[in-house]
Amino acid sequence: MSKHHITTTINDNPVEFLCEPQQPLLDVLRDELGMTGTKEGCGTGDCGACSITLDGRLVCSCLVLAVEAQGKAIQTIEGMAQGDHLHVLQRKFLEHAALQCGICTPGFLIAARSLLERNANPTEEEVRFWLAGNLCRCTGYQKIIEAVLDAAKEIRGA
Incomplete structure (x- = not known):
């Protein structure tokens, strides 16, 4: 071939x-x-x-x-990161300890960015919907959801 x-x-x-x-x-x-x-x-x-x-x-x-x-x-x-500056989602994942082994983290970050590019004011239900295609076997999901909601808040300037 x-x-x-x-x-x-x-x-x-x-x-x-x-x-x-x-x-x-x-x-x-x-x-x-x-x-x-x-x-x-x-x-x-x-x-x-x-x-x-x-x-x-x-x-x-x-x-x-x-x-x-x-x-x-x-x-x-x-x-995602711009030079030495982490994307707001990356910073919030670190601040909320929304990662452990790191295998799932890139996928969660990409999915969350995709959501926030479309909707900077998502509800928790919308975040859960957008991240439903991502599996985490280490941290659970609550810290990840909180990190995305906190990033959305910062993006909105609230």
Whole structure:
């Protein structure tokens, strides 16, 4: 099989790579591009650890073929912090101790950012809905929910 040449944008930077026709985007991000912040938890789209945004849509990168990235804009956890400045969600996760082992954390952060980009004033129920595709086996969910709500409050300037 011949490899496909893909041109895309990742975290606002133009990127080109070669991939096999059936290669998951997760594998290319981690193995070919060295973006190991996106984690593989299950490989079946059930845990959310590999969450990214693809043209603004929250997706599990283990379920997206790398060839589908052609011409699209991808955002990963590596693009959240701006230089030495953590994104407000990253700061709030630290302040609320909303992480432990770190496997699920990037997916939660990407999902939460996706929510807050659409709605800076979510209810607890809306946060729970948006994060329902992410599983955590260490911390439970309450600290994560509180961190997202606190970040939303800061974004609103309240």
